[in-house]
Amino acid sequence: MMGVSAGDDDVVQIQQPTKPSDPFIITVNCPDKTGLACDICRIILDFGLSITKGDVSTDGVWCYIVLWVIPHSVLLPLTCSYLKDRLQGICPPCLASFYPIQQPSTSSPLYLLKFCCLDRKGLLHDVTKVLSELELAIQKVKVTTTPDARVLDLFFITDNKELLHTKNRQDETCERLNDVLRDSCISCELQLAGPEYECNQGISSLSPALAEELFRCELSDNEVRSQALSPDMTKLKKTNVTLDNSLSPAHTLIQIRCADHKGLLYDIMRTLKDMNMKISYGRFSPNTTGYRDLDIFIQQKDGKKILDPEKQNALCSRLKLEMLHPLRVIIANRGPDTELLVANPVELSGKGRPRVFYDVTFALKTLGICVFSAEVGRHSTSEREWEVYRFLLDENCEFQLTGGTARNKIVNKVRRTLMGW
DSSP states (O other): OOOOOSSSGGGGGEOOSSSSTTEEEEEEEEOOOOTTHHHHHHHHHHEEEEEEEEEEEEEEEEEEEEEEEESSSSOHHHHHHHHHHHHHHSSSOOTTTOOOOOOOSOOOOOOOEEEEEETTTHHHHHHHHHHHHHHEEEEEEEEEETSSEEEEEEEEETTTTSSSSSSSHHHHHHHHHHHHHHGGGEEEEEEEEEHHHTSSSOOOOOOHHHEEEEOSSSSSHHHHTTTTTTTHHHHTOEEEEEEEEESSSSEEEEEEEEOOOTTTTHHHHHHHHTTTTTEEEEEEEBBTEEEEEEEEEOTTTTTOOOOOOHHHHHHHHHHHHHHHHHSSEEEEEEEEEEEEEEEEOOOOSSOOTTTHHHHHHHHHHHOOOEEEEEEEEEEEESSEEEEEEEEEEESSSSSSSOOHHHHHHHHHHHHHHHHHH
């Protein structure tokens, strides 16, 4: 029976593996709230962890979640401890006398990190990697290259540790960046964001044709052609979503079989959260030849099963779309230049997808492509809000940007990195 446990440590537990190849086991045992599974999966994705399998159960008051996760690199004890703190911070408070859990502030202060340095290949990803390791979350970015090969970067960031107001934390940030930039660093400043943030909230306007291609529900013709022979695309198209109301008197069963990708469980949970579906029980099975099987018992917000055929079709269609097309990646001409665009849906809560900027800059660095300018912002369509990443690629790099084959290679590399393939 689910209920109050004795001791603060029981809210979130992280069990260390007995062998390096074994997964960590994360257990969350706390009061329930709408979207809690989504929030947990988002933090796990933000830490660069992959969920190999999982179980979720709730009685509507208390929930019990067990996730088996594997890190992409060594998970240090300090990182493990901070992961526990982050997870515990989003859990609803238990009885105050037993659980003095400090809830995170509704909005962390926004800081502007501004630095100027000499340009070099991989610079943008190296800076992004440092910020990620420091648990500094990138909210907005504006990167420009001057004619004399200098780079001016504006990173609007928040601190997951909420310590950036202290001199020690600010000094640590600048020192870590100087260690990476070395002699190429000309200046580095960190301060509370002011009017600059208001000027950089949006992105450069997208043409109607570009917006149509980026935000359409189906893959564009260019994407279909570039992936026509891709085994990954073949797997994605085999996504199957079915609803069953015969197995439970009070719940609708969703059964999903789809290709595995990084953040899969997060994509499913955020979709259910945004559609106001309550999860009562869910099982996330291990990867089998590149596919995942999920069984999730859900209810509508009013506590009833989904019996309306229109609502059933809407839910199945939305889930299939998120499995087939969780991130949008295209290349387009921007005047005489080449531009890479990446877009992902924003949760109704206003949160974007973690680690997108990190993965894209890593893919471009791997290909040997330099970024002339970059920006991150939000774009609203009639149906939802999107987070859009725009990268103007440097023509003077070792990778040839001209030609359909070269462009398809860039798109596929970026997409495969984002999907964890």
